[in-house]
Amino acid sequence: MTKRLRNLFIPVIAVLLGILSGTLIMIVSGYDPIAGFTSLWYGAFGDLYYTGEVIRQVTPYILSGLAVAFAFRVGLFNIGVEGQLIVGWLAAVWIGVAFELPKVIHLPLAILTAAVAGAIWAFIPGLLKAKFRVHEVIVTIMMNYIALHITNYIIRTVLSEKSDKTKTIFESASLRSPFLEGLTDYSRLHWGILISLACAFTMWFLLEKTTIGYELRSVGFNHHASQYAGMNVNRNIILSMIISGAFAGLAGAMEGLGTFGYAAVKGGFTGVGFDGIAVALLGGNTAVGVIFSALLFGALKVGALNMPLESGIPNELVDIIIALIVFFVASSYMIRWIIDRFNNKGVK
Amino acid sequence: MDFMDILQIIIPSTLLWAAPLIFTALGGIFSERSGVVNIGLEGLMVIGAFTAIVFNLTFIDTFGNLTPWVALLVAMLAGALFSVIHAVASITFRADHTVSGVAINLLAVGLTLFLVKLIYGKGQTDIIQKGFDKIDIPFLKNIPFLGSIFFSNTYLTSFVAIGFALVVWYVIYKTPFGLRLRSVGEHPMAADTMGINVTKMRYIGVILSGAFGGIGGGVYAQAITSDFGHATISGQGFMALAAMIFGKWHPLGAMGAALFFGLAQSISIIGSNLPILENIPSVYLHIAPYVLTILALTGFIGRADAPKAVGTHYIKGSR
Numbered sequence: 099m100t101k102r103l104r105n106l107f108i109p110v111i112a113v114l115l116g117i118l119s120g121t122l123i124m125i126v127s128g129y130d131p132i133a134g135f136t137s138l139w140y141g142a143f144g145d146l147y148y149t150g151e152v153i154r155q156v157t158p159y160i161l162s163g164l165a166v167a168f169a170f171r172v173g174l175f176n177i178g179v180e181g182q183l184i185v186g187w188l189a190a191v192w193i194g195v196a197f198e199l200p201k202v203i204h205l206p207l208a209i210l211t212a213a214v215a216g217a218i219w220a221f222i223p224g225l226l227k228a229k230f231r232v233h234e235v236i237v238t239i240m241m242n243y244i245a246l247h248i249t250n251y252i253i254r255t256v257l258s259e260k261s262d263k264t265k266t267i268f269e270s271a272s273l274r275s276p277f278l279e280g281l282t283d284y285s286r287l288h289w290g291i292l293i294s295l296a297c298a299f300t301m302w303f304l305l306e307k308t309t310i311g312y313e314l315r316s317v318g319f320n321h322h323a324s325q326y327a328g329m330n331v332n333r334n335i336i337l338s339m340i341i342s343g344a345f346a347g348l349a350g351a352m353e354g355l356g357t358f359g360y361a362a363v364k365g366g367f368t369g370v371g372f373d374g375i376a377v378a379l380l381g382g383n384t385a386v387g388v389i390f391s392a393l394l395f396g397a398l399k400v401g402a403l404n405m406p407l408e409s410g411i412p413n414e415l416v417d418i419i420i421a422l423i424v425f426f427v428a429s430s431y432m433i434r435w436i437i438d439r440f441n442n443k444g445v446k
Numbered sequence: 447m448d449f450m451d452i453l454q455i456i457i458p459s460t461l462l463w464a465a466p467l468i469f470t471a472l473g474g475i476f477s478e479r480s481g482v483v484n485i486g487l488e489g490l491m492v493i494g495a496f497t498a499i500v501f502n503l504t505f506i507d508t509f510g511n512l513t514p515w516v517a518l519l520v521a522m523l524a525g526a527l528f529s530v531i532h533a534v535a536s537i538t539f540r541a542d543h544t545v546s547g548v549a550i551n552l553l554a555v556g557l558t559l560f561l562v563k564l565i566y567g568k569g570q571t572d573i574i575q576k577g578f579d580k581i582d583i584p585f586l587k588n589i590p591f592l593g594s595i596f597f598s599n600t601y602l603t604s605f606v607a608i609g610f611a612l613v614v615w616y617v618i619y620k621t622p623f624g625l626r627l628r629s630v631g632e633h634p635m636a637a638d639t640m641g642i643n644v645t646k647m648r649y650i651g652v653i654l655s656g657a658f659g660g661i662g663g664g665v666y667a668q669a670i671t672s673d674f675g676h677a678t679i680s681g682q683g684f685m686a687l688a689a690m691i692f693g694k695w696h697p698l699g700a701m702g703a704a705l706f707f708g709l710a711q712s713i714s715i716i717g718s719n720l721p722i723l724e725n726i727p728s729v730y731l732h733i734a735p736y737v738l739t740i741l742a743l744t745g746f747i748g749r750a751d752a753p754k755a756v757g758t759h760y761i762k763g764s765r
Contacts, residue, residue, distance in 0.1 A: 127564055175544055177485075232743045233752070235485070235544050236691060239684055240736035251729035366680045375548050412563035417556030424549040425531070428541035 108433050109380050109387075112426035113394065120419040124411065133409040138416070141404025142397040148404070150282025153291055154357060156396035158183070160294040161349035162374025163381060163388040164301050165216075165342045169234075170383045171305060172338035173318040178223060178238025179346040180371025181245035182216035184364070186347025188249045189215035190354040191361040192257065194267025204270040209293070209351050216347020217340045219245060224339025228332035234339070242367065250363045263362035273356035288356035295389070297345060302385035304341075314338055346371065373399075376424045395420060452720055453595050456709070458580070459716055461596075461604035464708025466491070466666035468607040470686035471693065471700040472614045473525075473658025478695060479618060480651025481631035481755045485547030486532050487659050488683025489554030490525045494663025496558035497524035499674040500565065502574045513576050518664045525660020526653050528554065533652040537645060540759045551683075559676055570675030578603050578669040603665050610658075611701035618697060627651055631753035634760035644760045662686065685711075688739040695753060707735040 117135075124131040142152050162179050169176035176182075190212035197204060223237040257264040273288040281287075305311035316324045317334040325331050349370060354361055377395055381387025402416035426433070470487050477484035498521040502513050509516050532550050535541040562571060578601055586597040618624035629637040630647040638644050663679060671678045689707055693699030713720075714731035 123560075127560075175542075177544070177548070226740070226744055230744045232740075235483075236687075236743060237740055239485070240688060240740050243681060243684065243736045244733045247729050247732040251727065255727075365677055372548060372552065375545070376552070379545060412560045414556045414560040414563065417552060418560060421549050421553035421556055424545065424552065425535055425541070428545040428549060429535050429539035431540040 104434070104437065105382055107437065108430045109382065109391070109427060111433050112380065112423050112430070115426045116419045116423035119422045120415060123415065123418060129411045130409065134405060134411045134415070137405050137408035137411070138398070138401040140401075140408065142401030144404075145283065146281075147283035147285045148400065150278070150285025150287040152393075152397050152400045153282075154285060154287045155400050156392045157288075157290040157294045157356065158349040158352045158370050159373060159377050159392035159396050160298060160389055161345050161352060162370050163377030163392050164297055164385065165345035165349065165371075166374045166378035167381065167383040167385075167388050168301055168305075168345060169338055169342040170378060171318050172314045172334060173321070174224075174227070174335065174338060174342075175235050176220065176223075176238055176339065176342050176346075177235055177375070178220060178241045178371075179342075179349070179374045180367050180369075181238070181242035182219045182343045182346035183350040183353075183368065183371045184242075184245045184249050185219045186212035186216040186350030187354040188252060188350070188361050189347070190271075190351040191264055191267055194271035194355060194359075195257065195265045197271075198268050199270055201270040204268070205273070205355070208267075208271040208355055209348065212347040212351035212354070213344040214347070216343040216345070216350065218343070220339040220343020220346065221336065224336040224343075227339070228335045242371075246364060246367065249361070253361055253363050257361070264360045266359045267355060271355060272359060273352070274359070286357050288352075290352040290356040293348065294352070297348060298385040298389050301345075305385075310337075346374075349374070373420070376420055379424060379427050450595075454599070455716060455720070456712060457595050458600040459712035460705065460709040462601050462669060462708070463711040464705045465601065465604040465607040465669070466662040466682055467686045467689050467704035467707055468604075468611055468662075468701050469665060470659050470662030470683060471689040471704050472610060472697055473655035473662065474687055474690040475614065475618070475655075475695055475697055475700060476627070476651045476658065477655035478651075478690065478756050479631045479753055480627050480648045481634060481753060481758065481760070482533070482536055482648055482652050483543035483547060483757045484532065484652065484655050485544050485687070486529070486550030486554075486683075487655070487662075487687050488679060488681070489547075489551035490529055490656050490659025491663030491666065491683045491686075492551075492554040492558055492679045493528045494521040494525045494660030495667035495671075495678050496561070496663075496674050497521040497660065498664030499571050499574060499667050500561075502576070502668060503572060506575055511576065514578050514668045517668065518661055521660040521664030522657045523660070525663065526657040529652050529656020529659070530649075532656070533649050537648050537652070537759075540761070543757050555676070558674070562674060570678075571673050573673045574668065577672050578665070601669060603669060607665070608701060611697050615697040628753070630760075631755055634755050634758075638760070638762070648760075659683070659686075685735055688735050691752075692735075692739045692742050694742075694751070710734045 121131045124134050141148055143149055165179045166176055190208045193208040193211045223234045223241060226232040226237055227234045253264055254260055273290050275289050278287045305315060313329050314334055317331050321331050373395060377388055377391045380391035398416045402413035405411045405413050470491055474484055474487050498517040501517040501520045506513050532546050535546040536543045580599050581602055583597040587593045626642050626647055630644050634644045666682055667674055667678055685707055689703040690700045692703035710731045714728040
């Protein structure tokens with residue numbers, strides 16, 4: 099089996115195993131799996147409204163998936179996407195409520211600020227990794243909580259008077275689109291999906307077609323070899339975290355400027371950043387893969403909301419399936435081992 | 447309100463918040479000392495909290511006043527069992543430890559909420575009737591000065607946690623088992639050469655972390671929240687991870703860090719009622735544990751070095 103085919107094979111098997119486990123769980127819990135999956139499918143694609151919501155959910159998933167994938171390709175594990183997303187969300191909304199400008203200036207400014215805020219939040223772990231060799235996983239986890247508490251504090255004290263959410267952003271900073279909403283039976287679909295797709299293209303182009311991308315990937319493959327070849331490893335580490343954080347910040351802008359139009363005090367994380375890890379992993383850390391796996395997870399998440407209504411199955415079932423898919427992809431050694439055994443038998 | 451009154455409020459509250467962190471951080475030490483990164487502590491606490499609450503609600507009539515303690519044992523078993531998934535994925539199937547840990551967290555939250563809805567038909571459980579209550583510790587409470595601060599109106603679980611920290615310190619630093627566990631986390635090939643079963647030691651490390659994480663979650667749920675819902679465990683596992691690192695992977699260090707983080711947490715909650723502290727915005731106390739951990743890792747507060755082989759797979763025959 100060629101390497102390319104096998105790379106496609108593992109995520110597909112992982113998804114199938116995940117769905118199979120979901121079926122088993124439904125049977126064991128006394129639910130009807132056929133009714134369950136039917137309601138899941140209907141909740142995702144059975145109606146134009148639902149489809150619009152799926153694409154809306156896919157929008158931040160693509161960006162958070164890209165953020166994780168980009169860092170991964172340079173050999174870094176950015177668990178801090180969640181925190182960078184929250185910071186980006188707040189920054190975008192801040193610009194959205196603070197000024198009233200013509201749309202051509204205001205909207206790009208808000209989006210850019212979100213990207214910069216996310217990039218700054220990711221710059222810190224990048225710098226610590228490059229200068230002090232501090233493991234980025236721990237630092238980014240800590241940065242998530244710092245982001246959560248600081249943004250909550252700012253929302254309560256600076257952007258509102260002890261209220262739990264900010265004002266709604268001015269129309270001139272909004273990504274919302276009456277046209278797309280009308281097209282999908284008044285879902286919350288907004289223009290952000292175009293930004294997500296453009297970012298996926300940017301990541302592919304940057305990594306595969308430019309010198310910078312070549313260096314970044316090379317650092318991801320082997321620090322030492324890149325160093326000997328005269329590349330500046332530390333600069334590449336920081337750069338990759340900045341770009342990764344910018345993607346994450348943009349994912350926050352999608353929520354702040356598109357879906358919600360405000361920022362609210364959060365008791366816990368949004369989950370989009372952590373789901374981004376699942377998206378990137380299943381997508382094999384490539385731009386195209388991320389788009390497809392974001393579509394899958396977006397459909398699962400939105401479709402799940404219909405499950406309790408139609409078949410009485412708790413929507414958390416989908417969270418279980420997603421977690422198991424992550425396990426199966428991560429344990430690809432097992433899948434590869436099984437495939438190899440089958441292949442060897444075929445040869446003999 | 448004089449200084450003595452303030453201490454009598456703050457210290458029991460600190461001990462209350464620190465206990466789950468101490469247990470969970472000790473678990474993290476077992477896992478990471480054996481060389482397996484455990485980001486899944488949060489998920490293990492979720493499993494422990496869920497199990498303890500469900501057991502407590504179901505068997506309160508059978509065990510009466512002993513229920514919270516029995517529930518804690520069951521939570522320990524559930525945590526240990528659940529951590530086997532992490533062990534299998536990250537040791538046998540050579541999954542990336544961090545990815546597997548993230549999956550543990552996602553799975554724990556999904557699974558427990560699914561079960562809560564399946565069992566109770568709603569998003570969160572009822573409130574338990576009998577949790578860990580404030581008690582006065584006999585004899586010790588009569589010590590002048592110290593007795594009224596440390597040993598009255600306090601929680602027994604906190605002292606159990608501190609006791610466990612001493613036991614874990616002894617086990618890890620003074621027993622053959624501890625030496626083996628540490629050697630597997632520092633240099634698995636050398637350990638293997640000396641006849642230590644690397645895989646077995648790592649499995650034990652991870653399962654112990656599950657057991658302690660389960661206890662941590664059970665203590666938290668039965669002493670602080672008293673029910674189980676989606677927000678019961680919100681970051682305590684990661685704070686325990688921070689305590690483990692801030693304590694430099696040492697049981698007593700982790701205990702000290704957990705006590706300190708417990709202090710920060712309790713002041714952020716009750717501080718607004720106390721003089722002096724009421725003027726500090728609580729955000730500083732909220733972020734203090736995380737900022738300090740980053741500083742400790744960076745080397746500004748003494749160098750925190752992880753076990754050498756943490757996060758790597760040991761594959762026999764490779765160099």
